[in-house]
Amino acid sequence: MKNLLLALFLFISYSTIAQTNTDKTIINEIISKYQSHKSITFDINYMIKFFDNEKPIYLDSSVKIERDTNDKVFKSKFAYTRNDSMFQLIKYYDTENLYIIEHKNKKITKYNAKKKETYPVTGNIDGRVIDVYFSKINKIPTAINSPKNIKTFTDSVNYIIVKLQFPDEGDYYDETEQFFFNKELKVIDKITYSVKYKDQIQNNQWLLSNITFDTFNSNDLKESLQHYFNTYTLEDYKPLTKEDYKLLSNKSKAPEIKGFLYPNYTEETDLKFDKIKVIDFWYTSCMPCIQAIPALNQIQEEFKDYVDVIGINPVETKVKDQERIEKFLKRTPINYDILLVDSAIPKAYNVQAYPTVYIIGTDGKIKYSAMGYSETLHKELSKELKKLIKKSK
Incomplete structure (x- = not known):
């Protein structure tokens, strides 16, 4: 009996630390699925708790992303609609310009991507809602296969959970990221991230739902927003001099x-x-x-x-x-x-x-x-x- 319990313990421990062939098959299948599709649509609840903040911030958005490997900034075109207690707006990127569509002021501000005016996404927590790896899906297997990262694999009822622990850098330590591979739906519908700085911790979480693939193209994306371009005031962003x-x-x-x-x-x-x-x-x-x-x-x-x-x-x-x-x-x-x-x-x-x-x-x-x-x-x-x-x- 003792030997049986020991064997069972060793099996459970192994299944939550090392990658099994089943894990590898499911993960590769989901990665291949993402690689094979041109676009993705999903709803997302994004949470971030900054180091010093007492309470987390929650963003609710509907997102459409079309992969574009020629784009140097986001590797995609996208539009996401944010409609929560803080803001009601749309951020739309067509690889040439980034548009901020504000419903309250019925105004559209155009940012020139060629002039590197993409900071309303790259320098804003709003931009984190598109950090779901669809347009950069190859980064996941690269991170999993990197010898620098410590990998833990957990096979739960619904998910293959991959936890990556990254090397410490300076004052930052215990940096981890988890990917939840949904075994039934064959999607990644949850990502978590955390990092510590001295006595503080930052947490991020992406919860995705209603995930569909290839339900639109670039023209559909533009046409779905054309009403706002026809009725709202359009102005160019004027950077500080x-x-x-x-x-x-x-x-x-x-x-x-x-x-x-x-x-x-x-x-x-x-x-x-x-x-x-x-x-x-x-x-x-x-x-x-x-x-x-x-x-x-x-x-x-x-x-x-x-x-x-x-x-x-x-x-x-x-x-x-x-x-x-x-x-x-x-x-x-x-x-x-x-x-x-x-x-x-x-x-x-x-x-x-x-x-x-x-x-x-x-x-x-x-x-x-x-x-x-x-x-x-x-x-x-x-x-x-x-x-x-x-x-x-």
């Missing part, structure tokens, strides 16, 4: 800064320029902002007799955000003050990207500014501050 991104000029008067000195949420503070100020516009889930913090800590320590570094946070400004900031500070110590401000302050300083850093002299005028993070940040700030301190002596 260099002038729009220009920060306040040196020697100009620094706008007034008011806010709440964290963790005091009741008494507003006026920032005084009694000492040289290095102000850094940041928020907790901004990775370039996080990268800048060690340099700013160092500046505060080195120049503390002459300089105050202030972290200006216009994003996490409510009492409900206090716990989030507390957790952030435990894993990423900040040795300077944090000021919580409303959106008028970054607007006054023309902050178009985070982090943005200014040096303000004791005369209340701008002495230096920089947008984005650079590995030379400490060196640049140190150089400017030494010059200012020398002049003041």
